[in-house]
Amino acid sequence: MSRAARTIRVDTLARVEGEGAMHISLLGERVADVKLRIYEPPRFFEAFLRGRHFSEVADITARICGICPIAYQMSAIHAVERALGLHIDPAVRMLRRLFYCGEWIESHALHVYMLHAPDFLGYQDAIAMAKDHPEVAQRALRLKKIGNHLVALMGGREIHPISAAVGGFYKVPRLEQLRTLVEDLKWAVDASIETVKFTAGLEFPDFEQDYEFVALRHADEYPFNEGRLVSNRGLDIDAAEYEDHFTELHVKHANALHSVVRGRGSYLVGPMARFNLNYERLTPRAKQVAGDIKLKPPVRNPFRSIIVRAVELVFACEEALRIIEQYDPPAQPRVEAPNRAGVGQAITEAPRGILYHRYAIDEKGLIVTAKIVPPTSQNQKRIEDDLREYAARLVAWPLEEATWKCEQAIRNYDPCISCATHFLKLTIDREDEAGTRK
Amino acid sequence: MKFRIVGCGNLQRMDDGAGVVVAQRLRELGVPAEIQSGGAFELIAGWDRDQHLLLIDAVMTGAPVGTIHVWEGSPPHLPQSTYLSSHGFGLAEAFRLGQILNCLPERITVYGIEGDRFGLGEQVSPEVLAASERVAQQIAYEFAAESQEEEPVQFAD
Numbered sequence: 001m002s003r004a005a006r007t008i009r010v011d012t013l014a015r016v017e018g019e020g021a022m023h024i025s026l027l028g029e030r031v032a033d034v035k036l037r038i039y040e041p042p043r044f045f046e047a048f049l050r051g052r053h054f055s056e057v058a059d060i061t062a063r064i065c066g067i068c069p070i071a072y073q074m075s076a077i078h079a080v081e082r083a084l085g086l087h088i089d090p091a092v093r094m095l096r097r098l099f100y101c102g103e104w105i106e107s108h109a110l111h112v113y114m115l116h117a118p119d120f121l122g123y124q125d126a127i128a129m130a131k132d133h134p135e136v137a138q139r140a141l142r143l144k145k146i147g148n149h150l151v152a153l154m155g156g157r158e159i160h161p162i163s164a165a166v167g168g169f170y171k172v173p174r175l176e177q178l179r180t181l182v183e184d185l186k187w188a189v190d191a192s193i194e195t196v197k198f199t200a201g202l203e204f205p206d207f208e209q210d211y212e213f214v215a216l217r218h219a220d221e222y223p224f225n226e227g228r229l230v231s232n233r234g235l236d237i238d239a240a241e242y243e244d245h246f247t248e249l250h251v252k253h254a255n256a257l258h259s260v261v262r263g264r265g266s267y268l269v270g271p272m273a274r275f276n277l278n279y280e281r282l283t284p285r286a287k288q289v290a291g292d293i294k295l296k297p298p299v300r301n302p303f304r305s306i307i308v309r310a311v312e313l314v315f316a317c318e319e320a321l322r323i324i325e326q327y328d329p330p331a332q333p334r335v336e337a338p339n340r341a342g343v344g345q346a347i348t349e350a351p352r353g354i355l356y357h358r359y360a361i362d363e364k365g366l367i368v369t370a371k372i373v374p375p376t377s378q379n380q381k382r383i384e385d386d387l388r389e390y391a392a393r394l395v396a397w398p399l400e401e402a403t404w405k406c407e408q409a410i411r412n413y414d415p416c417i418s419c420a421t422h423f424l425k426l427t428i429d430r431e432d433e434a435g436t437r438k
Numbered sequence: 439m440k441f442r443i444v445g446c447g448n449l450q451r452m453d454d455g456a457g458v459v460v461a462q463r464l465r466e467l468g469v470p471a472e473i474q475s476g477g478a479f480e481l482i483a484g485w486d487r488d489q490h491l492l493l494i495d496a497v498m499t500g501a502p503v504g505t506i507h508v509w510e511g512s513p514p515h516l517p518q519s520t521y522l523s524s525h526g527f528g529l530a531e532a533f534r535l536g537q538i539l540n541c542l543p544e545r546i547t548v549y550g551i552e553g554d555r556f557g558l559g560e561q562v563s564p565e566v567l568a569a570s571e572r573v574a575q576q577i578a579y580e581f582a583a584e585s586q587e588e589e590p591v592q593f594a595d
Contacts, residue, residue: 063450066475114479127478127531130538137539145483 003343005032008391008403020415022406023253024387029395034387036380036410038254047372053082054361055166055337061372061431062160062355067110067416070103070247071166071350074225075357075372080166082239082339083344083361092168092332093225098178099154099164100224100348101320105188106147107351108271108309108316111414112195113140116306117410120202135199139191150320154179158355168334179323187320192313193289199307200293205405207390208300211382212261213273216349220294222281222315223274230277231267232298239345242356248373258376266381269353270413271308272299286315294414302386302412309414336361340366350375352414376415439490439544440582443469443577444595446476446495446529449495453503456496463574469581478532485536487541490584495529496566497550502566506573507550507557513537514548541564549573 008024025033026119036260045064047056061067061076081088113136114126123129130137155161158347163169214235218227230236237245261267276297279287290296291309299308347356353375360368390409394402445461447454461471471495474480476495485491497507499517507518508577513533529548536542551569 110479125531125539126533130535137535141479141483141539144479148480148483198457 003204006395006399008399010403015049022387022410024391024406024438026395027147027392029392030386031392034384034391035253036387038256038380046370046372049074049359049367052367053365054084054359054367057359057367057370058103058164058166059160062164064374065158065374065416067107068103068352068355069160070099070155070164071348072372073164074100074348074349076344076359077164077166078225078345078346079357079359080350080361081199081337081344082346083359084333084340085342085344086165086167086337087333088168088329088335089107092334095169095172096164096325097221097224098320098323099151099161099257100212101323102147102150102154102160104147104312104316106144106322107142107414108313109140109195111146111351112199112306112309112313113137113143115414116408116411117199117202119404119411120204120306134286136354139194141192141299143188143195145246146181146317149184150181153181156309165334165338168330168332172329172333174190175327175329178327182321184315184399185324189314189321191286192310193285194338196289196293196307197309197314199310200295203256204301204303204304206301207303209302209386212264212267213276214261214267214269214343214354214378215273215277216347217277218260218281218318218353220281222278222283222319222350229354231261232277233261233264235261237399239347239356241357242257242345242347242373243266243358243371246356246373246378248377249383255374256380256381258381259373260261260381264373266385267378268302268382269375269378270305270351271312271353272302274297274336274349274352275308275311281317283313283318285318287313289314302409305412307416339363352376353378363366369417374416379415380412383410383415387410439488440561441490441492441542442484443471443492443581444494445473445555446481446482446493448475448562450558452555452559452561453495453563455533455562456551456566456570457471457494458493458508458551459500459562459567459570460490460551460574460577463571464472464577464581467574467578467582468488468579470472471577476528480534481524481529481532482515482539482541485541485543487508487544490545492546492547492549492577492580493529494549496553496556498553498556499550502553502565503552503554504569505553506569509550512542512544512546512589514546521525535587548567549577 006026007394010022021037023035057076058073061072064072105406118129156163178258212231212233214231216227217230248259279297341363343360347354356373358371446458447457449455450457458473461473464471554563
């Protein structure tokens, strides 16, 4: 058994966004090879953007993802505004945070309950889970609906919102419109706290890794749109320096580039990185809820990211309430953005982690070059590194269970390969020493 | 009973945009229609028992392209594995979840428009476009009839 060669293969990953597959080759107790294969066709968004006016960037990049369009809009708009040297009204800045809260609420509620929780409870999918736990499914759907409602109110519609603009918003909500959300959001805070308790009660494998966590850090806010990019290994840079410290590598088995920290290798972005690097900036209640279940930084077990997401749900609901309670509509929804040549970079915190955009703009306001590095691309190599370590512990497990556990390890990252198909079918081939498949 | 119309699909996936095309046409005709991706969780979020839910989506059953299918019931009995969903959880899963959570609308009508091509792109097959127009006209007619039913009857003096 120990010298047998085996292959763990998932041809189509399920409960992740987009089209990907997993391939793990085991030789005895050693993991010989790990590939997270992203075969979804390249989408060429960076090329589409060339020659378009900067005012179109938010609407074009929102199409990259149906789950996190706001993240794309925010990174794009901030990068363009930096290229143009625009200064944004603080009230608009607050509205952008509110917008992001909506996306975090709907995305985290979807992932925690519908995509990830079934793994821990032993269900094939959320529908099977709902049969035994209808109250959990009800809570998930209502939380998601509240997030959707907030996004629709801010963005003009739920999918691919259209209100965000360079310089501000095309249209901002009235105070009375935002107040219609208050009761729902108060319920959502309580439901999120229940979510933390629910996730804390799940069983977690004993698996910790020595990660380089990378996230934005702001002087006094839990990060959405602003801050320096920091890590637990001494990184502390402005977004403009991102490409000096990170690089993308092409690997044959994936249509998405692998990001690495220059000279160091893989790194982790997303809820665990944010929590570990920004714990002090959470709301007092979010910290208290985390403390009640003994969740303190650094969290190094990626399976426990489901609890961290739940804590971020508490934060996002509370932050949305705070912004609405203090809302003073901006004097004007947006400032004029005259054509001007320049280069701008920005990083914002998508639900899955940092999203980097860079644009070079000519004097007519047309995009000359664009670069977009999504969070899943940044986590891709880290997912493979996790699988390499984790699969080695599963050598003696029955193949079906080992396969499920490896899929679960991928879903720890809530990968968003694209906004297209997702369903998971995993197969494992065994080979004996003579290379004969069993 | 509230009348609710939802067109499902993705205009960037060729014929998968059929439901969206119908919803857009209905709006032009003055009929309120929502547009959704067709994911189960989005669909179910707005359901309640006291609804006549009318869903339009692209399907692939092997029938000639442009064929219009109509399924009714609560839930309607959809042919196995014929629905297309870009998110894994589609209409059939939404109906199952709606039953479990007891929020399935009392009356559901599904219009399925047979598609042919579902790759990347915005080109919708001419047969699908023609079928979409027929479905839009039919729904607009139903909507007008249902609206009239709800209006109080006026008696002449």
